[in-house]
Amino acid sequence: MSKSVEEMQALRFRVFAFFLDWASWGYIAYGIMYLLNSYWYTNIHYYGRLSVPTWGWPIVILGTLELAAISHAFGHSIGLSMFGLRLVTDSFTPPSLGKRWQRYLAWHVAVLSFPVAIWFSTQKSRLLHDRLTGTRMVLVKQYKDEIPILPPRAWYKTNRGEMSVVLIGVTLWVGALVTQIDLHTMISRVSTSSYLWKELLSPHFTHFITPDPALQQSIVSGMIETIFMALLATAVGAAFALPLSFLGARNIMGFSPLGWVVFTVVRGVFNVVRSIQPLLWGTVFAVWVGFGMFAGVMALGFHTVAALGKLYSEQVEGIDPGPLEAIAATGARRWQVVLYGVVPQVIPSFLAFTLYRWDINVRMATVIALVGGGGLGRIMFYYQSRVGLLPDAWNQVGAVIMTIIVVVWVLDYISGRVREKII
Amino acid sequence: MADQLVVEHLTKIYERGDILALDDISFSVVKGEFLVVIGLSGSGKSTLLRCINRLIEPTQGKVYFDGVDVTAASGGELRRLRRKMGMIYQQFNLVKRSSVLTNVLAGRLGYVNPWMSAVHRFPREDIEMGLKNLERVGISDQAYTRADNLSGGQQQRVGIARALMQEPELLMADEPVSALDPATSHSVMKYLEQMNQEDGVTVITSLHFLSLARRYGTRILALKDGKIVFEGLPSEIDEARFKEIYGEEAEHVEVR
Numbered sequence: 103m104s105k106s107v108e109e110m111q112a113l114r115f116r117v118f119a120f121f122l123d124w125a126s127w128g129y130i131a132y133g134i135m136y137l138l139n140s141y142w143y144t145n146i147h148y149y150g151r152l153s154v155p156t157w158g159w160p161i162v163i164l165g166t167l168e169l170a171a172i173s174h175a176f177g178h179s180i181g182l183s184m185f186g187l188r189l190v191t192d193s194f195t196p197p198s199l200g201k202r203w204q205r206y207l208a209w210h211v212a213v214l215s216f217p218v219a220i221w222f223s224t225q226k227s228r229l230l231h232d233r234l235t236g237t238r239m240v241l242v243k244q245y246k247d248e249i250p251i252l253p254p255r256a257w258y259k260t261n262r263g264e265m266s267v268v269l270i271g272v273t274l275w276v277g278a279l280v281t282q283i284d285l286h287t288m289i290s291r292v293s294t295s296s297y298l299w300k301e302l303l304s305p306h307f308t309h310f311i312t313p314d315p316a317l318q319q320s321i322v323s324g325m326i327e328t329i330f331m332a333l334l335a336t337a338v339g340a341a342f343a344l345p346l347s348f349l350g351a352r353n354i355m356g357f358s359p360l361g362w363v364v365f366t367v368v369r370g371v372f373n374v375v376r377s378i379q380p381l382l383w384g385t386v387f388a389v390w391v392g393f394g395m396f397a398g399v400m401a402l403g404f405h406t407v408a409a410l411g412k413l414y415s416e417q418v419e420g421i422d423p424g425p426l427e428a429i430a431a432t433g434a435r436r437w438q439v440v441l442y443g444v445v446p447q448v449i450p451s452f453l454a455f456t457l458y459r460w461d462i463n464v465r466m467a468t469v470i471a472l473v474g475g476g477g478l479g480r481i482m483f484y485y486q487s488r489v490g491l492l493p494d495a496w497n498q499v500g501a502v503i504m505t506i507i508v509v510v511w512v513l514d515y516i517s518g519r520v521r522e523k524i525i
Numbered sequence: 526m527a528d529q530l531v532v533e534h535l536t537k538i539y540e541r542g543d544i545l546a547l548d549d550i551s552f553s554v555v556k557g558e559f560l561v562v563i564g565l566s567g568s569g570k571s572t573l574l575r576c577i578n579r580l581i582e583p584t585q586g587k588v589y590f591d592g593v594d595v596t597a598a599s600g601g602e603l604r605r606l607r608r609k610m611g612m613i614y615q616q617f618n619l620v621k622r623s624s625v626l627t628n629v630l631a632g633r634l635g636y637v638n639p640w641m642s643a644v645h646r647f648p649r650e651d652i653e654m655g656l657k658n659l660e661r662v663g664i665s666d667q668a669y670t671r672a673d674n675l676s677g678g679q680q681q682r683v684g685i686a687r688a689l690m691q692e693p694e695l696l697m698a699d700e701p702v703s704a705l706d707p708a709t710s711h712s713v714m715k716y717l718e719q720m721n722q723e724d725g726v727t728v729i730t731s732l733h734f735l736s737l738a739r740r741y742g743t744r745i746l747a748l749k750d751g752k753i754v755f756e757g758l759p760s761e762i763d764e765a766r767f768k769e770i771y772g773e774e775a776e777h778v779e780v781r
């Protein structure tokens with residue numbers, strides 16, 4: 103890279119680093135205001151709100167700006183370390199404290215006189231406060247040979263370490279207030295909920311085999327339904343994901359512009375469909391094909407196509423390209439290259455992912471019952487809705503939960519063993 | 526005799542990194558030759574071989590094979606041209622999880638009925654041919670083992686058998702013995718020599734060691750930074766030429 107390109111890059115990174123630090127201080131300031139506000143209305147005046155007067159905002163903005171400038175002049179801030187910048191003297195040694203003060207003050211001069219400063223820096227390719235104080239902010243990677251390697255300091259002694267602790271602390275504290283985490287209630291009401299635990303843990307298997315007359319179904323038949331629902335969703339999902347995954351693999355489709363378009367579209371669709379919960383898809387399909395098991399299978403299957411498709415595609419992208427090259431060189435067609443070069447390489451991981459997905463689908467099938475699907479989920483939500491009406495409703499719920507745990511555990515065990523065998 | 530392969534002004538620029546890997550390369554190869562391409566790593570040997578059958582798309586220049594313009598061919602025509610050019614590789618490039626025989630049969634994919642290949646069915650003659658070629662390279666007893674259970678030398682022989690299935694007129698080998706020990710190297714090179722002398726297949730191979738090039742080549746082409754720096758008989762490479770090709774600090778290394 104030429105000198106001027108390097109200098110432009112360094113300058114750009116300095117600007118990024120500065121704004122990043124400014125933003126972090128702003129974030130901390132905002133977090134502290136939130137905490138103060140919340141303290142105010144819980145402890146001082148319930149209906150009051152601590153508002154910042156209009157003249158307060160410029161103070162906050164200028165204050166954080168100063169803090170960012172200070173952290174650039176006196177330490178190794180998050181922004182500086184993230185972009186690999188370092189403040190050094192002209193002889194590439196760390197500047198003394200006095201120099202750092204000078205630089206901090208000179209920075210104000212440069213900012214306040216910025217038209218002059220810009221003119222100056224275009225003349226001399228260094229910013230005004232750099233020149234005034236004989237210091238420079240450099241990209242470490244551009245001056246590897248000149249900059250001495252300092253022994254690393256413990257993270258909690260570095261500027262960015264301390265700053266990170268404050269950032270994380272403020273975030274967690276504000277987060278706890280926002281989500282209304284309340285340990286006190288949780289602990290004080292343990293005894294109130296203990297009856298629930300007792301009943302859940304002494305399950306009543308009265309309808310394990312004999313159907314419940316109200317439901318017209320036994321737990322066993324619900325279990326079979328759930329397993330089949332998951333199995334079908336997995337099978338259908340895998341059948342569609344298999345061919346699509348090749349279309350969604352960069353190394354297979356990257357051969358032409360059209361291939362890129364297909365790749366981008368397929369992967370995009372995978373990501374969108376995958377990021378929408380099966381429960382939501384259940385709602386969509388319940389409207390489409392009617393409330394019931396079919397809607398449940400469709401929802402699970404749809405989500406499975408996308409989830410498996412993404413996993414499969416990534417496997418295809420991770421294969422050894424050597425055999426593909428060799429098979430293409432024999433004069434084979436593209437699809438023959440895929441069939442003979444790619445498929446044998448990905449079969450084991452495809453199978454492993456598919457089995458794993460079956461496992462996931464069994465667990466999801468129980469939740470899908472909320473909007474459609476039958477099986478164990480339907481039975482569980484039924485008993486749960488009878489709490490207060492049936493004397494042993496929680497015990498019945500307990501029985502269903504136990505069954506789910508056993509089914510998931512057995513499937514997990516089987517798929518684990520099969521995976522061991524084929525890889 | 527007419528030239529079998531003609532390369533004219535071949536240039537390859539890798540867009541990623543803006544690297545000039547081949548710089549205006551021209552040469553031709555007569556049928557039955559054993560041409561060895563030498564040069565330091567990074568000199569462009571692999572790129573050159575792959576531009577000939579267009580595994581890599583050349584940026585500029587022409588390649589003619591038996592008078593047909595390979596660089597202008599597309600689709601079916603390119604596949605028919607590739608069929609006649611066998612290739613073996615430094616890393617063998619076998620499908621590790623497939624059986625040896627399946628790997629060898631892949632060499633027929635350019636010939637067989639595509640529908641049958643879709644269900645992994647190969648004609649009886651092809652299977653017999655595969656077994657015969659495995660016998661020829663001395664590993665017929667391994668036909669049904671998984672390719673990754675074989676040693677490096679055996680895997681390279683599977684690679685040769687796969688190339689033989691193409692009934693090639695030209696065999697290209699990209700550093701075929703660089704991953705092998707000296708003894709195995711010679712046994713693999715001997716198979717190439719045999720194909721060249723008994724079947725009359727033209728061979729173009731890149732090699733790392735000058736001693737191997739001298740021992741097997743009928744002609745040598747030396748690359749440096751993507752340019753041809755020497756073209757001639759093995760015996761013509763003296764100390765000065767050697768230093769020119771491999772650099773001042775290079776020492777002779779013998780592979781026995």
Ligand SMILES: Nc1ncnc2c1ncn2[C@@H]1O[C@H](COP(=O)(O)OP(=O)(O)O)[C@@H](O)[C@H]1O
Pocket residue numbers: 539540541542544545546564565566567568569570571572573
């Ligand atoms: N796919 C690629 N993308 C970018 N540069 C490459 C690629 N393949 C090879 N090169 C570069 O091209 C030059 C020639 O490489 P190569 O043909 O592999 O040489 P050789 O086989 O003689 O070692 C090298 O500088 C290498 O880094």
Ligand SMILES: [Mg+2]
Pocket residue numbers: 567570571572699700
């Ligand atoms: Mg190479």
